[in-house]
Amino acid sequence: MLxxxxxxxxxxxxxxxxxxxxxxxxxxxxxxxxxxxxxFTRVAVVVSKKVEKTAVGRNRIRxxxxxxxxxxxxxxxxxRDYIFxxxxxxxxxxxxxxxxxxxxxxxxxxxxxxxxxNG
Numbered sequence: 001m002l003x004x005x006x007x008x009x010x011x012x013x014x015x016x017x018x019x020x021x022x023x024x025x026x027x028x029x030x031x032x033x034x035x036x037x038x039x040f041t042r043v044a045v046v047v048s049k050k051v052e053k054t055a056v057g058r059n060r061i062r063x064x065x066x067x068x069x070x071x072x073x074x075x076x077x078x079x080r081d082y083i084f085x086x087x088x089x090x091x092x093x094x095x096x097x098x099x100x101x102x103x104x105x106x107x108x109x110x111x112x113x114x115x116x117x118n119g
Contacts, residue, residue: 002066002073008044008081017044017081024109028088031106036081043069043076044083052089061092068100076107 008014021034036042045065047058065084069076076082084103091099 001063002043002070006041006043006073007066008042008083013042013081014044014046014083017083021081021083022110024106026102026106028086028091028094029102029106030085030087031110032083032085033080033110036079039079041073041076041078042081044081045086046083047086051086052092057089057092061086061089064092064096064099065103068096068103072100072104075104077111082107082110 017032017034021032024031024033043066045062047061049058052058052061065086069084084106094102
């Protein structure tokens with residue numbers, strides 16, 4: 001699990017990222033991101049009840065995503081807020097290497113998207 005320091009602690013921060021952030025979409029997951037003034041990266045994982053009805057299933061998806069992020073945290077750009085939104089319940093059963101690849105693609109596209117729009 002990702003350290004508590006690098007996770008969101010309030011709805012206000014998540015709401016701000018949804019309002020001001022940019023979005024990158026893939027078939028199973030999307031990434032909403034924006035810069036922050038905290039000086040370090042913060043991450044949230046959102047899994048809707050529409051994706052998985054039980055809390056156990058949603059938490060399993062969330063834990064898998066956080067673990068993949070923790071293992072590859074050094075590849076994520078600093079001083080940004082990220083919200084990973086899961087759309088497909090197959091993420092729960094996906095091979096871990098595939099999950100890491102999907103997250104890497106989202107983060108790489110966010111770098112490209114960010115750099116295109118801001119110079």
